[in-house]
Amino acid sequence: MKNSIRSKLIILLLIATIIPFGLSIIANYFYTKNTVTKEFVNTNHDLLKRSGNDLLNYYNEIYGIPLSIYSNRPFLSVLENGATAYIEQNSAEIQRSLLGLYFSRREFVQLHLYLTKGKDDYTVYNAKVSSRGKLYNFNQIPAYRNLSYSRDSYYIQPTHPIQNYNNLSDFRIEPVKQVVSFHYFLNNVTSDQWLGFLSIDIELSRIKEIFDRIYKKGEEHLFVVGDGNVVLYSSEKRLIGKKLETKWYKKITSDRSGEASFDWKDKDFSGVYVYDKITSNHQQWTVIKSIPYKNLYHNSNQLLKITVTLGAISVLLVIILTIIVSFRFTRPIRILIRDMQRIEKGELAVSFDTLGNDEFGQLGKHFTSMVDTLNDLYIKEYKLQIENKTNQLKVLQSQINPHFLYNALQSIGTLSLKNDGIKVYRLIMSLSKIMRYSMKNNEDFVTLKDELNHIKDYLSLQNERYDGKFVYNLEVDEGLNKVKMPKMILQPIVENFFKHGFEKQQKLGELNISIHRQQDNRLKIVIADNGEGATEEELENINSSLSEDGLNTNESIGLKNISDRLHFYYGKKAEVKIESVKHENFVVTIILPIEMTRGEVNHEGSTNR
Template sequence: MPKTGHYVKEGDTPIKFRSIRSRLIQFMLLATTIPLLLSISITYIHTKETIKEQALEENRHLIFQGKTNVSNYLDNINKASLVVYNDANFLRNLRKIPDDYRAVAEVFTLLQNIQNTVGGIERIYLHASQSNQSTLVTPATFPKREFRPVPYVSTVPYEKFTTAIEPTHNSHDYGFPPSPTSYTKRKVFTFHRTITNIPSEKVLGVLAIDVRLDSVAAICEQLFNKKNEQLVVVDRDGNVIYSGRDEQIGQKLQDQAVLDHIRQNDSGYFEMNGAMHVYEKLQTPYTDWTIVKRIPNATLYERATQLTKINTAIAVIALLVIIFGTLFISVRITEPIKRLTSYMNRIQSGQLNVDIDWNSRDETGIMFSRFRQMMDTINNLILREYKLELANKTNQLKALQAQINPHFLYNTLQSIGTLALHHNVPRIYALLSSLAKIMRYSMNKGDALVTLREEAEHARLYLDLQKERFGDQLEFSIRLEPDTLGVPMPKMILQPLVENFFKHGMDNLKDGRGRVDIMSRMNPDGVLTIVIENNGESIPPDLLKRLASELERQQSGAQAEWSDEYGIGLHNVTMRLQLYNEHGSELHIENIEPQGVRITAQIHTKATQTKENEES
């Protein structure tokens, strides 16, 4: 059958995808989109790497400078604590009896000098081992002194070190009665020094200097932006000395992966959890701290992202201009071709006196002019008799075409479905596709036997169409055992049985919602059992009894008398089962409680396989 108009055979690509306009648009889009996307991608990657290198270099210098400033501050505290060795009287005063008030005053004075030497010192605690005297000096109160046989418990772990720093903790008064100016919730770190009788190693006392975090915080806050970056200072054990988050100060750093990284080298960077981490170790004889700065990728690559957005916006604008320009040019090129095709279709249908109208001074105008002259010549050469004969033949052809070929209808449904898909109506496409598949399945007379999978798919398509009709008033399920899917069976068994529900059972639903369930199983004796259940109106007992009697008569080979509409479908199904299965396949029908009908079909698979082999 020749193609006419927009007729598309099954499997052909729709004409709009093969048109000059479509190809021109596709070419222009590819020719512009691919280079633009490559340019944007390369620019983004290059900019990202450049910004990353610059940011890393800047932050490494910044962290190094911060490390230097913190180190200098700690060195000042260390130097201030060394005054105990520079004052020759101080070591002698530690060994004197507590009642020597002059010695006590000199000790007080030296401790106050240490306190005034370096800013940020909260309090100083001194314990003399020989005189068993503990002394506490604070800026806001008078010095305190009392007898203690051992130093305060927090200083004991550091007696074995010459110098050491205790991690950040809450401030306390070293066991002395608190004063009104005590700030027990203030965070401090403590510089510990063990005082020995040089050159011997005999311990004369311990010195503990509490230092507020103000100075360290002031240094660290210059190294990061609190809004979108993080910075922590941790010791070798993972204790947080300082953090931009107050709740972390004095706690263990929970991110073990970060600790594992910073223990490997003295400085460097690494990427983890969507952020860049830059770190620098601060190592002195009395501490081993590490400054770690976390920069989220969103912050690190912010400029690259902004540049990419700008490039993308420019690319989209350029693409839109190209699309509209291409559409305009393609319309100017293809519109004359479409118009000429329309004239040709009308001429092909027998309308030889077509009024060809196209006024243009370009090549298309010349083409239409020559085509018009050609048609005038043809009309003048054709005699009246030939025109009458042609008209007669045309009428005969139209009469033949009026007998619509089912395959043409199937192809037409496919074309309409494709058009619905192009107009973003996928549901219409799905319904038309289901209807086309049902028609094709029904029209295919060559396959008398099909598999249960094919038969169930045909029933599912039918139920899908009914679902579109009834909406939420209908539910269905198809549960087939895997070993039954490939079993051969006669065609058109399930759909007529399901259709009975919509003919007789949907009128008086108990709760207004209909349900159909299809199930299958394979019995050990090789019998395929298919069960179809619905919750529709039950069959009246007298009618059910008559239907069961007619089924039994027909399945036993006797002549059955089917008179009502309900029984016609059962009659047709039973006839198919008998035609393709002579081993006594059966069909049973019964009511189920509280409402509904169950139809059970039992098919001997050996019989259907034998029949299939004979036909092949």
């Protein structure tokens, strides 16, 4: 039906899905285009920077190679004394040293050595050492002239055609190469004696390896420009060794903005120039890469195609899923959600008989069964908790230790034999009060005063039984006598002192009971003795048992029963903490609310359990 809610829902879902999705594709394309372009430019700038640093490191390697001359004492002696002093011996040393230097790097094309002493010079070219020549005027070589004036340790001559030093090399069998020349000023470091010059011409093979890996041949171009705007290396071979005087390069040299790229468009190129400047001690290079727009936007265009394809598939899936959800999934899901919300409010009932014969029908059946099971378990658990707590209280109230009763009566009998009638009477009265207090089952809560009187009667009997081998101290803040608390809380803890801590020791027993009102208006009860105490492992087990949830199955009167009762009455507002040091003490601390109505106690206890 065209006017049905389901049809409107399908149309609305499709519009709400397709339009935002289409707009997101458009926005994502432009955002991605800018992001990818920026990332692409940054990546290329990093490549240029790393390649520039590789070139700098390579130049530093070349610079360090001739330093081996100063560790070659025979060759250094030849430089100091001249080649003609011992002509045969010195010529052999010069030939050996120059060839060793020449073969140290495969890109070395030519070496030239000039000795100040005697004005002799030698060249190495094509793996051959020339005969001894004479260079009477070294100033005719510009590099030597500059070094003699500046006294710098070396000078790098930009890319240029290889030159013949003093006509000592034979270039007839090979075309002229483009080389970079390192010229060194040689001197004796200790005496500052000028020894001569050394020139090393290197071909561009290693430089080509450094830079050819960072651009696409035929699509992108690379330029490495050194001092004087001379092109050290370029993807356009015709520019190597020449000055670069294009408009876009002038823009780079005049740029002070700190940017590493800029857009450029003219009749020859349309794209982006990315560049980085590398500075060394004696020279500066600018590494430049031109990237056409088609390369720059290639990744973003590919991403757009992928996004549009995935978008079309996603829209188709959305249409199908929208129809399926509208016709099949909506009704049973809404019914289940409604019933779950009712259960969250505490109404354990379902409003449907069946949701069909498919998976939703099975889910509905299991859901109904689960609700019925929860209902039964809730009722059973609630009744079981009530019965358990009632039985625990009754057993605790009516139970008295037969061993204690036997010993107490034995003490009374002994006194009777001694005809001490007054003391016998007092003991019998204390015992009767204890039995009367323990067997009153109609009271859950008593005053603190009643509980303390019960403890005093109990301790008076124990004092007679043990013939004064222990002392006790009772410290209670004023105004607390009428405070209500659960019955039979303190006596089991005091009894534990005699059962587990006092009987095993030889020293005088001490029992201290202190009851104070805290600043947070809670009652703090501390029962401490100097008995056997507990080990760390025993103490950990005791505290662990007090924190465990569940029904108490322990039939003895103990700390677990007390902890369960307190948490039943007060919930998390009650605290029971045990501390002990083996052979030194055992301390039980109980913290209870002071001002709390009976109804509040029962309600919190039931929810806590």
